[in-house]
Amino acid sequence: MSDQVFLLPDLGEGLTEADIAEWKVKVGDTVTVDQVVVEVETAKAAVEVPIPFEGTVISLHGDEGSTLQVGTPLITVTSSGSGNVLIGYGTSEDTGQRRRRVQRPEVTPAPRPAGVRVISPIVRKLARDNVVDVNTLSGAGPGGIITRADVERALATTPGGQSDDAQRIPIKGLRKAVADKLSTSRREIPDATTWVDVDATDLLAARRAINAALPEDDKVSLMALLARLTLAALERYPELNSTVDTDRNEIVRYGHVHLGIAAQTPRGLVVPVIERADSLTTVELGRQLRDTTALAREGTLPPTRLTGGTFTLNNYGVFGVDGSTPIINHPEAAILGVGRIVDKPWVVDGQLAVRKVMQVSLSFDHRVCDGGVAGGFLRSFADYIESPITVLGRL
Structure with a gap:
C-alpha cells in the first residue's frame, strides 16, 4: 500500500x-x-x-x-x-x-x-x-x-516545421498593460466609428499667422491647435466627455476635460493626460502638450500623469496614414483620430483646386450617445478645422 x-x-x-x-x-x-x-x-x-x-x-x-x-x-x-x-x-x-x-x-x-x-x-x-x-x-x-x-x-528539426529562428517576445510591462487595456475596451465597450475628410488649408494658414505674432518659446504646434478645436467641439457635445459606470448602471459626465494625447514612445504607446485642458488658453495648452509629450518619450512622466483622462486625441497621421478606426481608451467614451495632411483636388466655391486635406475619425461608446451626437461632434470639429479663426481667437 x-x-x-x-x-x-x-x-x-x-x-x-x-x-x-x-x-x-x-x-x-x-x-x-x-x-x-x-x-x-x-x-x-x-x-x-x-x-x-x-x-x-x-x-x-x-x-x-x-x-x-x-x-x-x-x-x-x-x-x-x-x-x-x-x-x-x-x-x-x-x-x-x-x-x-x-x-x-x-x-x-x-x-x-x-x-x-x-x-x-x-x-x-x-x-x-x-x-x-x-x-x-x-x-x-x-x-x-x-x-x-x-x-x-x-x-x-523537421524541414518545413517550426524554425529555431522564430523569435518569442514576452508580453509584459508596458506592452502588457496597453494590451490589457485595449482588450478590455474591445470586450466591454460597444463602439462605433464615423469619419470625414476635411480641408485643413485655412488651419495651416491660421497657425502660420498665430506663430508669427508669438515669441519663439510660445509658438504652437498643429497638434495644439487640433487639441483646442477638440475642446471647442466638446463644449457643444459634452456627452462624449464621459464614462459608463457599469456597477451603478449610470453614465458619468465630467465637468472638465482631462485630455489624453496618444503618443508613441520607445517604450510603446502611452496616453499622457493634460488635466483641465478646457481651462487653458491655446498657448498654455501648447506648452503643456510640448512638455508632457517630451517627458513621456523620455520615460520620466509620473504614472499619475498617465491616468485620469476623460477624452483622447490620437494623431495617427505622424505614421503617414490617412485614416484609422482607433480603439477607445477604456474607460473613456470616445477617441478622436486625425490622419496625415496631403494635397488633394477639392472643390472650393464651385471651382476645382488643390487643397490640404486630412481625414478625421471618431470612435465612440454607443451607450453614451447615438450616431446623431457623434456625427454632430465630428462635423463641428471638421467645421472648426475648415474655419478656425473664430475658435482660435482666444490665445
Whole structure:
C-alpha cells in the first residue's frame, strides 16, 4: 500500500491555474484509472480531469471555488499499484469569447507493457496537424510520456516545421498593460466609428499667422491647435466627455476635460493626460502638450500623469496614414483620430483646386450617445478645422 499524490496537470494553452468547480468524488471513495474526479474551470473552459491512479481517496487538496496552480497537489489516494500516467490535459480550441463547457475527449490508454505512451488530446492534435509520427518520438515526460515539448522539438528539426529562428517576445510591462487595456475596451465597450475628410488649408494658414505674432518659446504646434478645436467641439457635445459606470448602471459626465494625447514612445504607446485642458488658453495648452509629450518619450512622466483622462486625441497621421478606426481608451467614451495632411483636388466655391486635406475619425461608446451626437461632434470639429479663426481667437 502506498499514497499517491496526483498534481493538477498542464491544462494546455499556457494556462497556469484553475478553479475547482465540482468534486466528483469524496474522501473514502474508491477510484479507478481514468475516472473523472474533479471538474475545474479555467479562463478558457470547464474541463473534466481524470485520475491516472486507482485506490481509495484519502485527501482532496482544495474546496470547491478555490484556485490551484498547475503542478500543485490535487488529490491523494492510497493505492496498491499504479495505472496509466496522463499529463498535459488540454482543451479544444476556443473560438468564442464566452466560456464554454468542454466535453472530456476520449483518452486511449497506453498499451501494456509497450507502445506509444498516452498523450493529451492537445498534444495529439498538434502532432496530427503537423504530420508528426508520435511513434518515432522519445517522450521526455515521466515514464516516457510524450509531451507538447517533444512534438515541438520534432517540428523544430523537421524541414518545413517550426524554425529555431522564430523569435518569442514576452508580453509584459508596458506592452502588457496597453494590451490589457485595449482588450478590455474591445470586450466591454460597444463602439462605433464615423469619419470625414476635411480641408485643413485655412488651419495651416491660421497657425502660420498665430506663430508669427508669438515669441519663439510660445509658438504652437498643429497638434495644439487640433487639441483646442477638440475642446471647442466638446463644449457643444459634452456627452462624449464621459464614462459608463457599469456597477451603478449610470453614465458619468465630467465637468472638465482631462485630455489624453496618444503618443508613441520607445517604450510603446502611452496616453499622457493634460488635466483641465478646457481651462487653458491655446498657448498654455501648447506648452503643456510640448512638455508632457517630451517627458513621456523620455520615460520620466509620473504614472499619475498617465491616468485620469476623460477624452483622447490620437494623431495617427505622424505614421503617414490617412485614416484609422482607433480603439477607445477604456474607460473613456470616445477617441478622436486625425490622419496625415496631403494635397488633394477639392472643390472650393464651385471651382476645382488643390487643397490640404486630412481625414478625421471618431470612435465612440454607443451607450453614451447615438450616431446623431457623434456625427454632430465630428462635423463641428471638421467645421472648426475648415474655419478656425473664430475658435482660435482666444490665445
